[in-house]
Amino acid sequence: MHLPITQRSINCLALALFGAALVAYGKQRDPLPSWTEGPNKASIIEFVETVTTPGSPKFVPESRRIAAIDNDGTLWTEQPLYFQALYLLQRIKEIAPEHPEWKTKEPFASVLQGNLKKALSGGEKALLEMTLATHAGLTEDEFSDSVRRFLSSARHPTTGHLLTDMVYQPMLELLDFLKANNFKVFIVSGGGIEFVRIFSENLYGIPPERVVGSSLDAKYEFRDGQPVIVKQASIDLIDDHAGKPVGIHRYIGRRPILAIGNSDGDFEMLEYVTTGDGPRLGMIIHHDDPEREFAYDRDSSIGRSARVLDEGPQRGWKIISMQSDWKVIHPEEKK
Amino acid sequence: MHLPITQRSINCLALALFGAALVAYGKQRDPLPSWTEGPNKASIIEFVETVTTPGSPKFVPESRRIAAIDNDGTLWTEQPLYFQALYLLQRIKEIAPEHPEWKTKEPFASVLQGNLKKALSGGEKALLEMTLATHAGLTEDEFSDSVRRFLSSARHPTTGHLLTDMVYQPMLELLDFLKANNFKVFIVSGGGIEFVRIFSENLYGIPPERVVGSSLDAKYEFRDGQPVIVKQASIDLIDDHAGKPVGIHRYIGRRPILAIGNSDGDFEMLEYVTTGDGPRLGMIIHHDDPEREFAYDRDSSIGRSARVLDEGPQRGWKIISMQSDWKVIHPEEKK
Numbered sequence: 001m002h003l004p005i006t007q008r009s010i011n012c013l014a015l016a017l018f019g020a021a022l023v024a025y026g027k028q029r030d031p032l033p034s035w036t037e038g039p040n041k042a043s044i045i046e047f048v049e050t051v052t053t054p055g056s057p058k059f060v061p062e063s064r065r066i067a068a069i070d071n072d073g074t075l076w077t078e079q080p081l082y083f084q085a086l087y088l089l090q091r092i093k094e095i096a097p098e099h100p101e102w103k104t105k106e107p108f109a110s111v112l113q114g115n116l117k118k119a120l121s122g123g124e125k126a127l128l129e130m131t132l133a134t135h136a137g138l139t140e141d142e143f144s145d146s147v148r149r150f151l152s153s154a155r156h157p158t159t160g161h162l163l164t165d166m167v168y169q170p171m172l173e174l175l176d177f178l179k180a181n182n183f184k185v186f187i188v189s190g191g192g193i194e195f196v197r198i199f200s201e202n203l204y205g206i207p208p209e210r211v212v213g214s215s216l217d218a219k220y221e222f223r224d225g226q227p228v229i230v231k232q233a234s235i236d237l238i239d240d241h242a243g244k245p246v247g248i249h250r251y252i253g254r255r256p257i258l259a260i261g262n263s264d265g266d267f268e269m270l271e272y273v274t275t276g277d278g279p280r281l282g283m284i285i286h287h288d289d290p291e292r293e294f295a296y297d298r299d300s301s302i303g304r305s306a307r308v309l310d311e312g313p314q315r316g317w318k319i320i321s322m323q324s325d326w327k328v329i330h331p332e333e334k335k
Numbered sequence: 336m337h338l339p340i341t342q343r344s345i346n347c348l349a350l351a352l353f354g355a356a357l358v359a360y361g362k363q364r365d366p367l368p369s370w371t372e373g374p375n376k377a378s379i380i381e382f383v384e385t386v387t388t389p390g391s392p393k394f395v396p397e398s399r400r401i402a403a404i405d406n407d408g409t410l411w412t413e414q415p416l417y418f419q420a421l422y423l424l425q426r427i428k429e430i431a432p433e434h435p436e437w438k439t440k441e442p443f444a445s446v447l448q449g450n451l452k453k454a455l456s457g458g459e460k461a462l463l464e465m466t467l468a469t470h471a472g473l474t475e476d477e478f479s480d481s482v483r484r485f486l487s488s489a490r491h492p493t494t495g496h497l498l499t500d501m502v503y504q505p506m507l508e509l510l511d512f513l514k515a516n517n518f519k520v521f522i523v524s525g526g527g528i529e530f531v532r533i534f535s536e537n538l539y540g541i542p543p544e545r546v547v548g549s550s551l552d553a554k555y556e557f558r559d560g561q562p563v564i565v566k567q568a569s570i571d572l573i574d575d576h577a578g579k580p581v582g583i584h585r586y587i588g589r590r591p592i593l594a595i596g597n598s599d600g601d602f603e604m605l606e607y608v609t610t611g612d613g614p615r616l617g618m619i620i621h622h623d624d625p626e627r628e629f630a631y632d633r634d635s636s637i638g639r640s641a642r643v644l645d646e647g648p649q650r651g652w653k654i655i656s657m658q659s660d661w662k663v664i665h666p667e668e669k670k
Contacts, residue, residue, distance in 0.1 A: 140584060209519070272562050
């Protein structure tokens with residue numbers, strides 16, 4: 001059969017070539033443009049290529065390509081105060097009229113007097129007390145409406161940016177890179193699971209069911225004849241330190257192969273993840289950029305990182321320097 | 336430009352037509368061939384079409400197309416005993432040498448004497464006691480290995496089939512239909528979350544992180560210098576009755592739009608799901624087929640269903656008759 005070369009068959013061929021070119025372009029394009037060329041960026045790309053190359057002895061099937069990523073200080077800023085603490089403070093002021101006893105009761109009294117330093121001097125315990133007092137009794141819808149309202153306008157105390165703009169551009173690129181390589185990406189946060197679930201899909205493209213976090217107990221009740229879930233004044237899970245592997249076990253049910261954190265609260269998560277069989281990658285984001293973000297580690301009350309920096313390197317964890325590994329910090333720097 | 340009709344362009348056209356035909360065929364092909372034509376099957380198909388039709392006032396975006404489906408008695412058989420109870424009984428026999436005290440201690444003594452009826456006369460409490468005694472202290476890997484070994488050969492006491500063959504063919508088709516329409520399908524089981532997670536991906540194509548179930552507390556520990564998760568002898572969540580909406584809230588974080596169950600333990604889940612805003616579908620599988628499966632409802636100690644049958648219809652829940660709505664029960668009937 002003679003098949004003459006016609007205009008249509010040339011069109012067909014051109015289309016096929018264009019498609020192949022697109023694929024090749026996609027493979028060659030830098031997936032992490034905000035990361036400085038160097039050993040850390042190379043480690044990430046090599047790890048992803050290794051576990052996704054069929055036939056490679058280190059190939060990992062898609063169902064086991066699970067990544068566990070901390071939120072505060074890893075995906076967005078956590079200084080000078082966890083953003084959920086900013087929400088707590090605003091909510092205390094909002095509902096103070098219903099709690100006249102707070103005028104003389106710490107840490108609430110200090111919050112209402114505007115003395116944040118004193119209010120937070122009680123550390124995690126004070127934060128927890130404020131969480132229970134402000135969250136308990138809310139239905140799931142009331143809580144999410146309240147957080148949504150807060151996030152729609154809340155601004156960062158020192159930069160003045162919307163809190164939701166304080167995400168890290170290099171981490172957004174890394175999330176996209178992992179997702180494009182069929183990783184299941186989970187947030188594993190010390191913060192409240194319901195708080196993070198409100199914005200995880202919009203900010204990170206991570207749906208609520210892929211968020212692991214701290215939680216209060218919950219109860220099935222009726223309000224105005226309608227069934228609702230109500231938050232209780234008791235702790236279900238503190239998803240920090242040894243609670244992170246427990247949270248991973250509870251919510252994910254399989255040991256991830258990649259973990260990223262920034263503080264000692266992430267130590268056990270990285271330990272659990274990187275001691276499993278097969279290829280593993282652990283990374284610690286080091287906040288060493290006082291110009292563009294914040295510089296803190298072993299002396300900080302928020303996001304304290306000492307053990308992860310001391311023991312991380314000998315465990316093979318990559319220490320990511322925000323100053324030298326990241327070309328930009330927040331998305332707005334790209335403008 | 337003159338474009339002559341050539342063999343190649345005819346080939347192109349034929350291919351395009353074939354593609355279009357395939358799409359049309361896909362749309363017209365019966366997605367639920369094991370379901371009898373009738374109002375129940377029509378309700379399912381109409382519901383899925385309604386929520387997936389863009390522009391429809393009842394359109395539901397993919398992120399909110401969440402289905403919550405019970406396991407025992409809904410996706411596979413639960414008579415004459417929950418399959419996890421069969422596992423428990425075998426495990427008690429396996430580890431009895433390490434527990435000489437069981438020879439005289441109920442319900443263990445009766446299990447070891449082969450008197451199942453007496454062993455189970457303590458109902459849920461006895462099952463729970465056996466669960467704690469046999470599961471606590473196991474690492475997550477030890478437990479999953481043990482369940483895998485059991486399921487690889489365990490057979491049903493009356494049919495002699497592998498337990499893993501006792502799934503319901505019509506439900507497998509429904510799972511596929513929902514997934515093809517971009518539903519996120521979750522199992523919400525009264526059974527153990529870790530038990531169900533072992534087989535959910537193989538049997539139902541549902542990954543472990545989409546399984547909600549009952550659980551024991553867990554702890555992060557070291558065994559032989561390696562970090563592991565160890566099951567504790569205390570209850571974390573009983574995912575049954577009012578625990579099902581709580582489990583959904585905990586693991587999924589959003590109210591599903593579709594729920595399927597078979598027993599009174601599913602009542603609150605269906606209530607929670609079907610009282611939300613927008614289109615909702617609730618279904619109860621009624622075990623009324625003594626020939627091909629089992630017939631039981633209000634008088635059964637396992638999978639008791641009275642309230643769901645009494646109140647379901649007035650709540651708009653569809654009562655699925657296994658006898659008349661399902662052409663086949665288990666996949667092997669198709670042979």
